[in-house]
Amino acid sequence: MLLLALDTTTTVCSVALGDEGKLWAEYSLNISKTHSQRLMPLLVDLIRDTGVDKKKIEGIAVTTGPGSFTGIRIGMATALGLSQGLGVPVVGVTTLDALAWAGIFSPGLVCPVLDARKDQVYFALYRGGGDVPQEVEPARAASLETLSETVSRHGEPALFLGDGLDRFRAALRSAAGSLYREIPAFSRLNRASLVLQEGFRIWQERGPAPAYALNPFYLRLSEAERRFQEKSR
Amino acid sequence: MGHKTLILGIETSCDDTAASVVGNGRDVLSNVVSSQESFHQRFGGIVPEIASRRHLEVINPVIDEALAKAGVTFADLDGIAVTYGPGLVGSLLVGVSAAKALSFSLDLPLVAVNHLEGHIYANFLTGATIAFPLICLIVSGGHTSLLHVKGHGQLEVLGRTRDDAAGEVFDKIARALGLGFPGGPVIDQLAQQGEGEKFSFPRALMGTEGKLDFSFSGVKTAVLNRIRREKEQGKPLPLNDLCAAFQDAVVDALVEKSARAVEYLQPRQFLLAGGVAANGELRKRLRFRLAPLEVEVIYPPLEYCTDNAAMIAAAGYYYLRQGSLASYDLNAEPGLDLENP
Numbered sequence A: 001m002l003l004l005a006l007d008t009t010t011t012v013c014s015v016a017l018g019d020e021g022k023l024w025a026e027y028s029l030n031i032s033k034t035h036s037q038r039l040m041p042l043l044v045d046l047i048r049d050t051g052v053d054k055k056k057i058e059g060i061a062v063t064t065g066p067g068s069f070t071g072i073r074i075g076m077a078t079a080l081g082l083s084q085g086l087g088v089p090v091v092g093v094t095t096l097d098a099l100a101w102a103g104i105f106s107p108g109l110v111c112p113v114l115d116a117r118k119d120q121v122y123f124a125l126y127r128g129g130g131d132v133p134q135e136v137e138p139a140r141a142a143s144l145e146t147l148s149e150t151v152s153r154h155g156e157p158a159l160f161l162g163d164g165l166d167r168f169r170a171a172l173r174s175a176a177g178s179l180y181r182e183i184p185a186f187s188r189l190n191r192a193s194l195v196l197q198e199g200f201r202i203w204q205e206r207g208p209a210p211a212y213a214l215n216p217f218y219l220r221l222s223e224a225e226r227r228f229q230e231k232s233r
Numbered sequence B: 001m002g003h004k005t006l007i008l009g010i011e012t013s014c015d016d017t018a019a020s021v022v023g024n025g026r027d028v029l030s031n032v033v034s035s036q037e038s039f040h041q042r043f044g045g046i047v048p049e050i051a052s053r054r055h056l057e058v059i060n061p062v063i064d065e066a067l068a069k070a071g072v073t074f075a076d077l078d079g080i081a082v083t084y085g086p087g088l089v090g091s092l093l094v095g096v097s098a099a100k101a102l103s104f105s106l107d108l109p110l111v112a113v114n115h116l117e118g119h120i121y122a123n124f125l126t127g128a129t130i131a132f133p134l135i136c137l138i139v140s141g142g143h144t145s146l147l148h149v150k151g152h153g154q155l156e157v158l159g160r161t162r163d164d165a166a167g168e169v170f171d172k173i174a175r176a177l178g179l180g181f182p183g184g185p186v187i188d189q190l191a192q193q194g195e196g197e198k199f200s201f202p203r204a205l206m207g208t209e210g211k212l213d214f215s216f217s218g219v220k221t222a223v224l225n226r227i228r229r230e231k232e233q234g235k236p237l238p239l240n241d242l243c244a245a246f247q248d249a250v251v252d253a254l255v256e257k258s259a260r261a262v263e264y265l266q267p268r269q270f271l272l273a274g275g276v277a278a279n280g281e282l283r284k285r286l287r288f289r290l291a292p293l294e295v296e297v298i299y300p301p302l303e304y305c306t307d308n309a310a311m312i313a314a315a316g317y318y319y320l321r322q323g324s325l326a327s328y329d330l331n332a333e334p335g336l337d338l339e340n341p
């Protein structure tokens, strides 16, 4: 099954095309330029360079968050537009579930961390070493203290990765102490091939989302909603 | 001529998600607008993040509905036109991303349309024959500009507001009077039962020859002060008279500057565009004042005055004919202006 994957939820803009057993191509940019300007040209190049007829694409996998709200929408609006135009289904993948695949070879804890602004991170905990990453702690938006408490509670080394390291490496290292491990730069960030991998898994497990029923995984209310809820409390 | 050129228009610049199919830049086959008004009411105004979230939820069904209502499929289309600015950046990005993805997957040419220019093209949906050069007055919640339009995509700004947009002032006064949002239609309605002579508000015509700029902050402040003083007296507000006097002041300025532009450039046609183009008093007074100047005054049908995608598709048709296509690195331009379309 030929699947196209997109990810624009973090600083990386990435597209990939693959069958279940084969990654045909993956183009990624981590240059903090507007994803809106980069995504479609990357995709056009990917299709042209692989020589694949786009009408042969059978589905789209896209990250639904957490991450930058705008980034989530650029990726999802593009994926849904492709789905509508090509007449193929979409499968939604969370950014953290996709990232966890980069730590699949580690038998210990794997902790993807994304910069959530406002001195917070999006994170979740997984266990690697099996066929698929096993979720140990669900995704949440939280402070670094909450993250370090969660990791310490498990009392075993954790492998950190994700763009949250760019800003919080020092703090994470001191918070996790001797339990801190880090995935090297070549495999630390979001890539669409990870989205492809998780997309295939979800597709096989429960099938794609019904048409247009793909929900963004913002994980956080908009500022206006948050203030409104506080006031009405 | 058998086949009509069919353009799918997509518009998400503010809080309405809209899609439309238009034939030959004139014939509206469908015009779907999904309003978000109820989502923003509890916050007392449009919240950009919430508008963007809502656009993403409804854009694909809105496009499907536009195709279904037009009785066409993607295979019948000849191009896709999308608003890329000005507007709320998060809102624009949803439409731009969707349009690029559709254009790529369907191998359809993509056209990027300036929202303000789109408003001008609402006049092409009237059935009237539009001939350049002409003068156009765009009046909306975000803009008030007098334009000299010399051809498709050839615009010269003759005058613009130096402070508030006319529509914005209508909204602010409506809020101060407790009339809700948007303010234009309610004020227009109440003013019809009032007497504008009961109050006198400044016109801000700014005498200098050739200067066609507008200013509405003076009127706004005067009306707000008046409302405050009336409230202090503890009597019920003379709503109708206040609305009539305020509307008179704004409409006077718009009409007078328009007349000066017409006298100066002597075009054959004068177009009205934008949300405030729906205002009955403005339509009436413009026609009356411009009649002796031998200029044909054209208004868009009411449903095409407010934001819609039919006007975007209409503008897109002419761009497509000119071969002005957008590339896939098209970005949203929230601050896009009219000077360099």
Ligand SMILES: [Zn+2]
Residues within 6 Å of the ligand: B115, B119, B140, B274, B275, B306, B307
């Ligand atoms: Zn508008």
